[in-house]
Amino acid sequence: MRCGVLDIGSRTVHLKIADLFPGSPPEPVTSWKQPVRLADATDRQGMIPREAIRSLVGAVTASAAAASAHHVDRLIPFATSAVRDATNRDAVLDEIEAATGIRVGFMSGVEEARLTFRAVRGWLGWSAGRILLLDIGGGSLEIACGNGTYPALAISLPLGADRLTRHHLPDATPVRKRDVKALRRHVRAALGQATAELRAQPAPLSCVATSRTFAQLARLAGTPRPGDGPPAVHSLSRKELVPWVSRLAVRTDRQRAKLRGISASRAHQCLAGAVVAEAAMDVMAVKRLTTCPWALREGVLLDHLSRLEGEHSEFMTPPRATARC
Missing domain, CATH: 3.30.420.40 (ATPase, nucleotide binding domain)
Incomplete structure (x- = not known):
């Protein structure tokens, strides 16, 4: 088909x-x-x-x-x-x-999280063990974790990079320190609602990020994965990301767009994306993430394929390297 x-x-x-x-x-x-x-x-x-x-x-x-x-x-x-x-x-x-x-x-944000997790599992295979997934979209942050084909827990929070930029940051850049601090407080308060549920879950073996926001931040602040993996796969540590929040804040959109990995179309929202990424990694005690090239669209395809197969024959790709939390 x-x-x-x-x-x-x-x-x-x-x-x-x-x-x-x-x-x-x-x-x-x-x-x-x-x-x-x-x-x-x-x-x-x-x-x-x-x-x-x-x-x-x-x-x-x-x-x-x-x-x-x-x-x-x-x-x-x-x-x-x-x-x-x-x-x-x-x-x-x-x-x-x-x-x-x-x-x-x-689809609901929870369903987006569920299907994006399906894609990540399909990409990484079973050797990734229990996965923690983070996905920063334009309107929401999706979080999912579990050790199966689909997640045991899926959460969606209104912490998308576009939404936060529109409602919590000034239109003009650079951005003042007090505005960044206010955004951080808002993000951490929202994340606090999810952490109790996550703490009840077993610790993940693999921490994975999808979405263009994470991909661009990983290119900006992270490092390519060694070995034979796809060149688009990067590793991003919280330690590498933290200093970039203030560096992005003091730059204009034009200056941000000249940085490695930051496209002109996403330069205005990249600061909010970095704030969410750093806060989520901190609150969830994630030291390092690996980006995954498969996301929601691939999850929809895999889910449809599973339905065609009667959800009995599940395809899994060969194992790929991923960051251990």
């Missing part, structure tokens, strides 16, 4: 097409994405404006055409927190459906 996953995120509409065969990993066919910048356009009341909706409809229309051109048998469209949490969410989804015939669904 040829399956397409259409992911409407806070910054892009991303279509990933893969062939699914029982007993094998998803075989990539193509990947296509178009920027929409929903997070930047959404106002402080959570309303997505007309211009952004038109851009979104255009991106979904183009994605549907690409899926048709590649003879996709099943298209799985979903929206993450940028649309899910919008005050005019239903109107946005209705307009997409009216223009394209595609009814976009949305």
